[in-house]
Amino acid sequence: MGDVKLPNGVMSKAVTIESDGEMRLWEGIEPPKVETKEDFIKAVRASGLVGLGGAGFPTHIKLNFPADKNIDTLIINAAECEPYITVDYRECMENSWDILSSVYTLKDILGFKRVVIAAEDNKPEAFKVLKNIADHKDDVDDEVQLMILESKYPQGAEKMMVQSATGRRVPPGKLPADVGCVVLNVTSAAFIARYLKTGKPLVSRSLTVDGSAIANPKNVRVPIGTNISDIIDFCGGFKTEPCKILTGGPMMGLAIVGTDLPVLKQNNAILAFSKDDAVLKPETDCIRCGRCAIACPMSLMPTNIVRAAKAKDPEALKQLGITVCMECGSCAFACPAGKPLVQHMRLAKAILREEGNK
Amino acid sequence: MVDGKKLVVSASPHLRTKDTTQRIMLDVVIALIPALIAAVVLFGPRVLAVTATTVITAVLSEFAARKVMKRHNTIQDLSAVVTGLILAFNLPVSIPLWMAAIGSFFAIVVVKQMFGGIGQNFANPAIVARIVLLLSFGQAMGNWTAPLSWKTDAVSTATPLAIIGGESTEALPSLLDMFLGIRGGCIGETCSLALIVGGIYLMARKVISYKIPVAFIGTVAVIMLIAGKFDLEFLAYELMGGGLLLGAFFMATDYSTSPIKSNAKIVFGVGCGLLTCVIRLFASLPEGVSFAILIMNLLVPHIETIMAPKPFGTVKEKKTKEGEAK
Amino acid sequence: MAEKKSLGKEFTKGLIAENPVFRLVLGTCPTLAVTTSVVNALGMGVSAMIVLVCSNIVISLLRKVIPSKVRIPAYIVVIASFVTIVQMIVKAFVPALDAALGVFLPLIVVNCIILGRAEAFAGKNSVIASAVDGLGMGVGFTVALCLMASVREILGAGTFLAGAQNLLVLFGDNVLGGFNGFTLPWTEYLTPMTVFILAPGGFLTFGLLMACANKLAEKKGKPKAGLGGCQACPMAKNCALLAEGKECKEEKKEGETA
Numbered sequence: 001m002g003d004v005k006l007p008n009g010v011m012s013k014a015v016t017i018e019s020d021g022e023m024r025l026w027e028g029i030e031p032p033k034v035e036t037k038e039d040f041i042k043a044v045r046a047s048g049l050v051g052l053g054g055a056g057f058p059t060h061i062k063l064n065f066p067a068d069k070n071i072d073t074l075i076i077n078a079a080e081c082e083p084y085i086t087v088d089y090r091e092c093m094e095n096s097w098d099i100l101s102s103v104y105t106l107k108d109i110l111g112f113k114r115v116v117i118a119a120e121d122n123k124p125e126a127f128k129v130l131k132n133i134a135d136h137k138d139d140v141d142d143e144v145q146l147m148i149l150e151s152k153y154p155q156g157a158e159k160m161m162v163q164s165a166t167g168r169r170v171p172p173g174k175l176p177a178d179v180g181c182v183v184l185n186v187t188s189a190a191f192i193a194r195y196l197k198t199g200k201p202l203v204s205r206s207l208t209v210d211g212s213a214i215a216n217p218k219n220v221r222v223p224i225g226t227n228i229s230d231i232i233d234f235c236g237g238f239k240t241e242p243c244k245i246l247t248g249g250p251m252m253g254l255a256i257v258g259t260d261l262p263v264l265k266q267n268n269a270i271l272a273f274s275k276d277d278a279v280l281k282p283e284t285d286c287i288r289c290g291r292c293a294i295a296c297p298m299s300l301m302p303t304n305i306v307r308a309a310k311a312k313d314p315e316a317l318k319q320l321g322i323t324v325c326m327e328c329g330s331c332a333f334a335c336p337a338g339k340p341l342v343q344h345m346r347l348a349k350a351i352l353r354e355e356g357n358k
Numbered sequence: 359m360v361d362g363k364k365l366v367v368s369a370s371p372h373l374r375t376k377d378t379t380q381r382i383m384l385d386v387v388i389a390l391i392p393a394l395i396a397a398v399v400l401f402g403p404r405v406l407a408v409t410a411t412t413v414i415t416a417v418l419s420e421f422a423a424r425k426v427m428k429r430h431n432t433i434q435d436l437s438a439v440v441t442g443l444i445l446a447f448n449l450p451v452s453i454p455l456w457m458a459a460i461g462s463f464f465a466i467v468v469v470k471q472m473f474g475g476i477g478q479n480f481a482n483p484a485i486v487a488r489i490v491l492l493l494s495f496g497q498a499m500g501n502w503t504a505p506l507s508w509k510t511d512a513v514s515t516a517t518p519l520a521i522i523g524g525e526s527t528e529a530l531p532s533l534l535d536m537f538l539g540i541r542g543g544c545i546g547e548t549c550s551l552a553l554i555v556g557g558i559y560l561m562a563r564k565v566i567s568y569k570i571p572v573a574f575i576g577t578v579a580v581i582m583l584i585a586g587k588f589d590l591e592f593l594a595y596e597l598m599g600g601g602l603l604l605g606a607f608f609m610a611t612d613y614s615t616s617p618i619k620s621n622a623k624i625v626f627g628v629g630c631g632l633l634t635c636v637i638r639l640f641a642s643l644p645e646g647v648s649f650a651i652l653i654m655n656l657l658v659p660h661i662e663t664i665m666a667p668k669p670f671g672t673v674k675e676k677k678t679k680e681g682e683a684k
Numbered sequence: 685m686a687e688k689k690s691l692g693k694e695f696t697k698g699l700i701a702e703n704p705v706f707r708l709v710l711g712t713c714p715t716l717a718v719t720t721s722v723v724n725a726l727g728m729g730v731s732a733m734i735v736l737v738c739s740n741i742v743i744s745l746l747r748k749v750i751p752s753k754v755r756i757p758a759y760i761v762v763i764a765s766f767v768t769i770v771q772m773i774v775k776a777f778v779p780a781l782d783a784a785l786g787v788f789l790p791l792i793v794v795n796c797i798i799l800g801r802a803e804a805f806a807g808k809n810s811v812i813a814s815a816v817d818g819l820g821m822g823v824g825f826t827v828a829l830c831l832m833a834s835v836r837e838i839l840g841a842g843t844f845l846a847g848a849q850n851l852l853v854l855f856g857d858n859v860l861g862g863f864n865g866f867t868l869p870w871t872e873y874l875t876p877m878t879v880f881i882l883a884p885g886g887f888l889t890f891g892l893l894m895a896c897a898n899k900l901a902e903k904k905g906k907p908k909a910g911l912g913g914c915q916a917c918p919m920a921k922n923c924a925l926l927a928e929g930k931e932c933k934e935e936k937k938e939g940e941t942a
Contacts, residue, residue, distance in 0.1 A: 169671040244366045251371040288477040290618030298670035321669025329371030336377040494877035
């Protein structure tokens with residue numbers, strides 16, 4: 001037991017395990033007994049499941065909503081949240097039985113009136129598989145529906161998903177539960193079914209290893225905590241000199257300082273880019289073209305937010321709705337002047353916190 | 359560090375669009391080239407002299423102003439070139455070169471750099487410079503040369519809008535002549551064909567949105583239709599005459615002086631159209647586009663404040679009977 | 685109360701550091717209106733200076749007598765009397781100037797510089813100091829007006845000191861050989877930029893000269909005329925509240941009519 005550095009630079013206490021390489025299941029593992037909703041929530045908690053789509057929010061808290069919240073819709077998020085990542089797609093293709101089992105289990109135990117399985121239109125193969133789940137004979141009242149959504153970043157984001165699937169808009173500062181929805185990543189859902197069947201908690205997960213510097217890009221299944229360098233070696237190592245390595249996707253992922261770092265529960269990709277892809281866009285002056293405002297999925301105005309942040313004006317920042325920003329990176333992507341807008345947004349949020357506390 | 363080599367660690371997002379400010383400005387320059395060629399055909403090689411003067415003065419002024427103000431150099435983003443071109447298009451071909459240079463200097467230094475450089479100007483630099491030149495050198499700015507007369511002897515003429523306005527008794531050019539630009543006027547405003555081609559190019563390249571030009575020209579069309587008692591010929595002269603097409607496609611759509619959000623863009627376009635018509639119909643000036651755009655530029659911050667978009671999911675506060683917000 | 689300055693300093697502060705036009709931003713209305721020609725500017729400046737000095741002296745003499753609650757109307761009466769006197773003198777001896785200045789001559793009554801100095805200085809200081817302050821401010825005002833007028837007239841009309849006879853008639857007929865201003869040599873080839881004679885050019889010149897004055901004053905260590913707050917108030921130097929570290933709005937909240 002000792003201190004381990006995490007990809008975001010924080011030091012954390014961890015146990016280092018020497019693997020005997022045999023991958024035998026411990027005899028104490030057995031499927032949980034689930035008869036009531038409380039048993040179910042306890043079981044999910046015991047499994048250690050967190051949002052496997054990248055958010056990492058503890059699932060048992062998300063599913064343990066109070067009865068007065070009036071939750072009627074479960075949304076299974078099969079939209080890949082970012083470019084390059086394909087683990088959710090492979091989950092649909094390879095573990096569709098688990099997804100099927102999970103959808104109907106969740107519907108019965110938690111009492112959803114409707115389940116929407118949402119996928120993006122650039123994955124027609126997955127569409128076929130998911131259609132079978134939605135049209136299953138057990139779904140007498142057609143409460144399980146499949147919805148094909150436009151492939152547009154950030155479709156996989158929670159609030160965008162709720163709006164696309166149900167038309168409801170989550171108010172600022174609130175959760176999907178406040179508009180009667182629960183959003184669950186398709187891999188997390190499949191895991192619940194596997195756990196109820198086998199009792200094996202969350203000790204491994206799939207992730208995509210890709211990028212222009214990786215020799216053999218592939219989706220791999222790894223034990224959580226594996227060193228990133230081992231994973232990259234498994235994929236053939238680097239074919240060109242890596243210039244930037246990310247955990248997570250290219251829009252919201254974290255750039256890491258080296259590969260001697262562990263994989264965490266919520267990491268769904270390791271991307272390594274060569275020099276050409278990693279070059280930083282030079283920054284020039286803002287021309288007020290407004291492409292950032294057009295790109296923002298939350299209808300914010302990054303140009304005005306940057307101005308208010310420079311003036312350290314908390315009133316203006318509050319009115320501009322900076323707290324709603326989910327740092328998806330659409331604004332910075334669209335900016336022709338190469339402005340580091342997401343950093344400006346983070347700074348603006350910090351200024352609002354600081355000035356608001358005064 | 360991997361294998362002893364350093365990694366780039368930067369903040370997300372790690373993907374960026376390939377578009378740059380320079381590329382956008384280059385698109386605008388390309389869109390203006392048809393009009394430039396048409397102008398050279400119509401008004402002779404002096405067009406190139408005037409244009410070169412304004413562009414070179416603009417670039418040099420920007421370089422010098424940034425140096426004096428101890429700011430980083432920005433001439434490579436080509437915005438000074440665009441301003442120089444558009445200003446040249448707003449001047450009559452007979453204008454003395456030193457006047458054009460003063461206008462260009464004014465546009466870049468006073469209207470643009472003194473307010474903070476690109477993206478910070480309070481009004482379109484070319485428009486303000488044109489108006490300043492109009493107020494300063496009224497006679498030189500009103501000296502219109504007849505088209506195609508540069509091959510022999512330059513002859514002065516009146517603009518179509520002035521003829522309609524009763525300021526001159528010359529005959530109006532035919533509608534085809536108007537479309538091809540064979541009429542008196544500023545260097546870049548006469549050839550409607552070239553301007554429309556340029557405008558379509560800009561819209562196709564997504565440099566400008568169709569909303570402002572359509573709202574602007576549409577409003578003028580509607581009002582002139584009614585004012586002319588549904589005389590379609592009158593409408594055609596009003597739409598192709600003056601600087602309407604040049605203004606609607608290239609000047610009203612300037613990024614820093616027009617609103618960002620779609621609905622505000624439409625309000626801006628309609629406002630420009632309304633003011634243009636008011637000035638053309640009721641004021642003593644035959645042409646109102648430059649003043650209309652200038653006035654609307656000044657109103658843009660207010661339009662944007664009133665029409666600010668609500669962040670995603672904002673719920674309107676319900677008021678109780680006593681008028682208190684819940 | 686602000687620190688006591690030497691009389692010399694009281695005079696010179698009106699020139700740059702506390703120039704009423706470019707730093708205190710008072711009296712902008714006549715500034716923009718009469719600066720189309722240097723002769724008019726000079727005439728206006730001198731008239732205003734005479735009124736300023738005289739009213740400062742009288743108000744300072746009466747400062748212990750005038751009750752605080754009616755001081756503003758009292759000052760106006762004094763200032764109006766002197767403006768009337770000056771107006772009559774100008775009408776009599778320099779009628780062309782009276783015609784040129786028009787309504788702006790009697791409007792000196794409401795010129796903020798005069799009321800402002802009365803309130804901020806003459807009402808609290810000795811007669812000699814007030815007179816010197818008035819002189820300094822008046823000279824500063826005249827210099828500012830003439831500077832602006834020079835720029836506007838040279839660039840906008842291509843002349844300098846046009847109409848000089850209007851003023852010179854004070855000293856007799858055909859003074860200086862009937863000198864009536866220069867027409868500048870380049871106007872033959874380069875037409876003057878008329879915009880400077882018009883309002884937009886006036887504002888532009890005003891702004892640019894104000895920027896220069898700020899730059900000069902900054903070099904001397906004075907703060908820039910800021911966009912808000914107490915620093916921007918023309919009374920900042922003599923404000924008792926500011927000296928105590930308070931701001932006007934704090935005091936006003938307690939119901940005081942400042």
